[in-house]
Amino acid sequence: MTMELAIETRGLTKMFEDKLAVNALDLKVVKGSIYGFLGLNGAGKTTTIKMLLNLVYPTSGEAFVLGHDVVKDSVKIREKVGFVPEESHLYDYMRVSELIDFCRAIYSNWQVREVGRYLDLFELPLGKKVKELSKGMKNQLNLVLALGAGPELVILDEPTGGLDPVKTRDFFRVILEQVAEIGQTVFFSSHRLHEVERVADTVGIIHKGKLVFSKSLDDIKTNLKKIRVVFSEETSIAGLEKMPGVNMIKRQGRGYILECDGSVEQVKAKLNELNPVDIEVIDVGLEDVFMRYTGGGGDG
C-alpha cells in the first residue's frame, strides 16, 4: 500500500447470495482529497463503505484504510475514521448535550472548540432528545460527532439526504473548513451531481458494482471536451475514432460529436483539414460524464 493513499481496494467484491453488489473494485483515494463517490441507486456505494468499515465482510479482494487491512485491523481503523451513515444510529433516548458529553469522554482527541463552533452554526437544540430531532438535524449531529473525534479520514454515506439547501451548504462548509485546517481526507457517497461538483476534488463513479470512472475534477475540466463539427456535405471521418484521446464519435445531422479525453487541439486540427462549415469545442460537465458512464439514468 502506497503511503499517500487513505483508501485502497484491490479486487474488492461482495456477493449477497447471487447478487453481485460490488464487483472487483479497485479504488484509490489519495490522502488529503475530497472524494465524491457517485452512483445510481443500488450501484454498490453503501456496500463498499460498509466493507471499508468492516460492517460487511468482503466475498473476495482486499481493502486498506489509512494503511490498515479492513478485516484484520478494523479496530485501528475505527479509532482514526469518522463515519456519518445514511441512517442515524444515535442513542435516541439521550439529549443532544448528553450525547456530546458522552462522546467527549470516550475520545481522547475530542475537538472541544470545533464542536462548539459547529453546534452554533447548525443551531442544534442541546436540550432536546435525539428522537425529537428531524432527520436533517440528526445528520448534522452525526457530522458534529464524527468530526469531533478528530479523525484522519471522514467517510460519509449520502450525508445530505435530509438537509435543506442552506443546511447542505453549511454542512459542506464545515467539512471544507476542517479539511483546509487539518488536511483530513473526506470520502462521501452521493447522487447529487451539483453537490459533488461543488465540493469534491476527485470523483469516482460506481455502476453495477464496478468502478467505471475515477478522475480529478480539474482533469475533467481541462481534458474532457466535446467537439461538434458540421460539414456542408456528407463527409466521412473514418479513422478518427482510432486517434489517441478520441473516446466516442456520434453522428449528428450533417456532422458529428466527438468526445475527447486530452489531445483536443490535435483532433480539431485533423477535422479542420476536412473543411467543416462549423467546428466548436464544448466543455464537459460532471453531469455529461455521469450520464455517459451510467447509461443516462440518475436523479442528480
Ligand SMILES: Nc1ncnc2c1ncn2[C@@H]1O[C@H](COP(=O)(O)OP(=O)(O)OP(=O)(O)O)[C@@H](O)[C@H]1O
Ligand atoms: N444485505 C443485503 N442483502 C442482499 N442484497 C443487498 C444487501 N445490501 C445491499 N444489497 C444489494 O446490493 C446492491 C448494492 O446496494 P447498495 O446499498 O450498496 O447500493 P447504493 O449504491 O448504496 O444505493 P443507494 O444509492 O440506493 O443507497 C443492491 O442491488 C442491493 O439491493
